[in-house]
Amino acid sequence: MENAVKISVKNLNLYYGDLQALKEVNIEISENSVTALIGPSGCGKSTFLKTLNRMNDLIPNTKITGEVLLDGNDIYAGDCDVIELRKNIGMVFQKPNPFPMSVFDNVAYGPRVHGERNKRALQETVERSLKAAALWDEVKDRLSKPALGLSGGQQQRLCIARVLAVQPEVVLMDEPTSSLDPISTGKIEDLMDELKKKYTIIIVTHNMQQAARISERTAFFLLGDLIEEGDTIDIFKTPRDKRTEDYITGRFG
Amino acid sequence: MQRSTRKKAVQGVAFSFLWIGAIITIVVLLVIVGYILYQGVPGLSWEFLTQSPKAGGKEGGILPMLVNTIFLVIASLAIAIPVGVLSAVFLAEYAKQGRIVRLIRSAAENLAGIPSIIFGLFGFIFFGKILGLGWSLLNGALTAAIVVLPTIMRTSEEALLAVPQSYREGSLSLGATRWQTVTRVVLPAASPGILAGLMLSMGRIVGETAALIFTLGSADRIAQSLMDSARPLSVHLYILAHEGISTPKAFSTATVLIILVLILNLTAAFLVSRANKNRKTKG
Numbered sequence A: 001m002e003n004a005v006k007i008s009v010k011n012l013n014l015y016y017g018d019l020q021a022l023k024e025v026n027i028e029i030s031e032n033s034v035t036a037l038i039g040p041s042g043c044g045k046s047t048f049l050k051t052l053n054r055m056n057d058l059i060p061n062t063k064i065t066g067e068v069l070l071d072g073n074d075i076y077a078g079d080c081d082v083i084e085l086r087k088n089i090g091m092v093f094q095k096p097n098p099f100p101m102s103v104f105d106n107v108a109y110g111p112r113v114h115g116e117r118n119k120r121a122l123q124e125t126v127e128r129s130l131k132a133a134a135l136w137d138e139v140k141d142r143l144s145k146p147a148l149g150l151s152g153g154q155q156q157r158l159c160i161a162r163v164l165a166v167q168p169e170v171v172l173m174d175e176p177t178s179s180l181d182p183i184s185t186g187k188i189e190d191l192m193d194e195l196k197k198k199y200t201i202i203i204v205t206h207n208m209q210q211a212a213r214i215s216e217r218t219a220f221f222l223l224g225d226l227i228e229e230g231d232t233i234d235i236f237k238t239p240r241d242k243r244t245e246d247y248i249t250g251r252f253g
Numbered sequence B: 001m002q003r004s005t006r007k008k009a010v011q012g013v014a015f016s017f018l019w020i021g022a023i024i025t026i027v028v029l030l031v032i033v034g035y036i037l038y039q040g041v042p043g044l045s046w047e048f049l050t051q052s053p054k055a056g057g058k059e060g061g062i063l064p065m066l067v068n069t070i071f072l073v074i075a076s077l078a079i080a081i082p083v084g085v086l087s088a089v090f091l092a093e094y095a096k097q098g099r100i101v102r103l104i105r106s107a108a109e110n111l112a113g114i115p116s117i118i119f120g121l122f123g124f125i126f127f128g129k130i131l132g133l134g135w136s137l138l139n140g141a142l143t144a145a146i147v148v149l150p151t152i153m154r155t156s157e158e159a160l161l162a163v164p165q166s167y168r169e170g171s172l173s174l175g176a177t178r179w180q181t182v183t184r185v186v187l188p189a190a191s192p193g194i195l196a197g198l199m200l201s202m203g204r205i206v207g208e209t210a211a212l213i214f215t216l217g218s219a220d221r222i223a224q225s226l227m228d229s230a231r232p233l234s235v236h237l238y239i240l241a242h243e244g245i246s247t248p249k250a251f252s253t254a255t256v257l258i259i260l261v262l263i264l265n266l267t268a269a270f271l272v273s274r275a276n277k278n279r280k281t282k283g
């Protein structure tokens, strides 16, 4: 728990036009840990996640105030290189979104856009990433086959491998298992235990058991407010806020 | 009880109208194509396809017009594809969706609705007289490019917009630039749709006559350069029929034209259905 602070968010507000989706959010996320974001639908979990790799830049009419520091540097400062930022902070989406190309090309996509040409190096990266995503054994004989032919669970692990291939420091996951069966979900949860040794992971989930199983820290959002944040054990055993307790015991939402 | 029988009757009448409409369309198509093939196929021969016309087309074949048509298609697409596809990329991927984009879009749509003889007149005056291109392959290609530009823009833009947003998000979140995202993920995913639009445009150019008579000219030789006047198949057909040179030759030329356009349209239809199938398995 005494890991260094990786991401530090200070007084973060985000507006979609007139709608304030995040309100004065303050949180620190430490290195090599898993942080779970929980809260009812529409409370701003995905929005918060997207502020961390500036994917909200794509949405017109958003306004942001406050600071997000990655290793102490403000990612919203004028001189921040968004390309470099997204290379460092990878993202896995709720619905698996492999590109319509081969398994190999999917994983090699990131390194290629960042300038890697060497075939050997690419092959090594692809193999290493697929192994890290616990997918290698299932696809090693079909690397040149279309990725869209994989099962949903395999596609999601492929997307994780695709992120790992660019060697990020932080991996954001937005409900990565919500469209998967229990077996694939189990595989991805096991994977997370492995990944946190090298990466800092932030995961959105609607599944309380999942949050309890895999995370060290948990943050509870409600209507854009960060209500409570702390060690997962404490949040689930002895929540400080009545609303947190109500939510995790299923009394609302 | 009574109401449902009435509903059924209404539906029956509506359906029979739909059927009648569909049948009329098909019959008209078959009659026209059948009649032309019936008149034109007997005149088709290897010599017809590989010889130059003699006596103004009364005798001989259509080789130069066939070649000129191919030249025309290549030259006009060489102009229209970069312009059309790049504007589509700009509209779909870069431009802020707002007033100006809507304006450009509706301008393109209006352009598509203008009778092609107007483009012919424009090409004749502007490219031909003002820019001094005269009757030439280049003038014809420029004019034909304008004729098909709206089609290429529209079909390309639709193909781009049909590419799932999740591909773009996936690419950008890996640290790819916008341009990398467009060229490496979005355009390949949209390519069947774009290609289908190009096929339709080719068919349109092959069949285009009005815009070409004033711009491409009617020299019945294979064009030697972009500045040569060059008669394409469509104009040849027009001249054969209009000047009463040879009705059988006109029908045979028409047959070749129909077959060409048919091949292009069927290829387009095939590409569209394949693109749709891909999209379904992706979704």
Ligand SMILES: Nc1ncnc2c1ncn2[C@@H]1O[C@H](COP(=O)(O)OP(=O)(O)OP(=O)(O)O)[C@@H](O)[C@H]1O
Residues within 6 Å of the ligand: A016, A019, A021, A039, A040, A041, A042, A043, A044, A045, A046, A047, A048, A059
């Ligand atoms: N692109 C957008 N434009 C406008 N409003 C948006 C946009 N995206 C999200 N919102 C709004 O912002 C609020 C937070 O949305 P967000 O997607 O972050 O919620 P969430 O916690 O991820 O919900 P869920 O659990 O359903 O995924 C919601 O009120 C939502 O309607």
Ligand SMILES: [Mg+2]
Residues within 6 Å of the ligand: A045, A046, A047, A174
């Ligand atoms: Mg969400």
